[in-house]
Amino acid sequence: MKFKRNERIGGIVKILSDSPNRIFTLSYFTQKFNAAKSTISEDILIVKNVFEKLKLGKVITIAGAAGGVKYIPKVSSEDAREFLSELCEQINDPERVLPGKFLYLIDIIYSPQVVSKVGKLFATYIDYSSADCVVTIETKGIPLALATANAMNLPLVIIRKNSKISEGSSLSINYVSASNEKIQTMSLSRKSLKEGSKVIIIDDFMRGGGTLKGMQDLMSEFKAEVVGKGVLISTNAPEKKLIEDCISLMKLVRIDAGEVKTIPNDEIIK
Amino acid sequence: MKFKRNERIGGIVKILSDSPNRIFTLSYFTQKFNAAKSTISEDILIVKNVFEKLKLGKVITIAGAAGGVKYIPKVSSEDAREFLSELCEQINDPERVLPGKFLYLIDIIYSPQVVSKVGKLFATYIDYSSADCVVTIETKGIPLALATANAMNLPLVIIRKNSKISEGSSLSINYVSASNEKIQTMSLSRKSLKEGSKVIIIDDFMRGGGTLKGMQDLMSEFKAEVVGKGVLISTNAPEKKLIEDCISLMKLVRIDAGEVKTIPNDEIIK
Structure with missing residues (x-):
């Protein structure tokens, strides 16, 4: 199944926000959305922006072998x-x-x-x-x-x-x-x-x-x-x-x- | 503040999924995202699609004065x-x-x-x-x-x-x-x-x-x-x-x- 950017963004937000502080690898998302790593990386940048602009907490990227992306709940x-x-x-x-x-x-x-x-x-x-x-x-x-x-x-x-x-x-x-x-x-x-x-x-x-x-x-x-x-x-x-x-x-x-x-x-x- | 479609989609998904079964009015979103009703209605259609395609539950629209949109958690x-x-x-x-x-x-x-x-x-x-x-x-x-x-x-x-x-x-x-x-x-x-x-x-x-x-x-x-x-x-x-x-x-x-x-x-x- 193929997903549009909008749909991927929505999906990534849902997955991250359902599991605060859990690291999801890029591969997890590339498989889930059947998309290239570069595409997912761009999606994640947009997701980070959404969380920041709406003050919903932080989304951070962790580098390295055990790396990936995670959502940290923060209240303004x-x-x-x-x-x-x-x-x-x-x-x-x-x-x-x-x-x-x-x-x-x-x-x-x-x-x-x-x-x-x-x-x-x-x-x-x-x-x-x-x-x-x-x-x-x-x-x-x-x-x-x-x-x-x-x-x-x-x-x-x-x-x-x-x-x-x-x-x-x-x-x-x-x-x-x-x-x-x-x-x-x-x-x-x-x-x-x-x-x-x-x-x-x-x-x-x-x-x-x-x-x-x-x-x-x-x-x-x-x-x-x-x-x-x-x-x-x-x-x-x-x-x-x-x-x-x-x-x-x-x-x-x-x-x-x-x-x-x-x-x-x-x-x-x- | 202005939001791009991608960002609105992400925001709507976060808000709905954080509060299952709670009705959010269209006006809530038009104010939050500083956008027209028609724009938000289109956003919500995309959000519905995301939930359906990823089997994350259902997003439904309730008509009438007390109407709006809500997310119903469902597990496949x-x-x-x-x-x-x-x-x-x-x-x-x-x-x-x-x-x-x-x-x-x-x-x-x-x-x-x-x-x-x-x-x-x-x-x-x-x-x-x-x-x-x-x-x-x-x-x-x-x-x-x-x-x-x-x-x-x-x-x-x-x-x-x-x-x-x-x-x-x-x-x-x-x-x-x-x-x-x-x-x-x-x-x-x-x-x-x-x-x-x-x-x-x-x-x-x-x-x-x-x-x-x-x-x-x-x-x-x-x-x-x-x-x-x-x-x-x-x-x-x-x-x-x-x-x-x-x-x-x-x-x-x-x-x-x-x-x-x-x-x-x-x-x-x-």
């Missing part, structure tokens, strides 16, 4: 600011405040459209160039972490709150969650993370940082190195968290019965 | 067969058999690349035209369900194994999981599902169907109607499941210490 700062401002507006609804000053967020953090954008934001602000996988803890962080893993083209690892028979032998630690001051257990299947891995930790919400600290400690048990940490929302209080260098996309400034205020974290939007 | 039967056969090959590794005849699957069912394809497969084989949301139960089904919700452009609802303080008041039921014959609880936040909703249930694995039956019962408590059910793998034994009309993409034919055999479910690949 205007786009990030607009998206996060809208999200804050949606969250700043007093009806979302639950007894105990908890914030009802699951409609937002389970929304496929929201999480896919958040995944691209984490991929924009966290350096994952050396990372081997994205790690989260069940349950509410999972959709965000999956979208992040997808944007970064990394496998996802999910820490369980109890060890599970269907995951084989596992390693457990105890930690104190600041939000309820209870000692809890988290555990991870031995098979699911190689020793010496470099990991990115993602979660939905950080108050004191107890859960993230627990995840970090569990990673040490696996001799894994945490090379990046991100949460969707962190609270302003307490100012001192149990962990450092965690990127948060939004700040929870205030929460009380009948009042909640979150703002985009301007420090990281660049 | 060759593509489905090839993908599922490769997945079975990966799964049919004796090292995956855990004590108690459990199957180690989390590397596969948490892989962003695998789940995004599985989501498109469920969107190909399950009729979701009347559905309001995708429902799953924590934890292992979540990535598959999120990818399905994304392909169907529906919100995701996650049933918890215990009720959570950060989700507000909830409704719980007890159910018997066939895999360990224990009575367990599942619960769902009242806010997260409207009465009378039509839902698609997605899970990773079905043996006796106890968990899916539980989810179905919980849906009745919400006066919700289950309009579709899908699991990645169902076992051949027991032949009689506690629920009916559940689509499974793969069949587990045999599992024993040192032996496991799964096959693509040819009945549904069409």
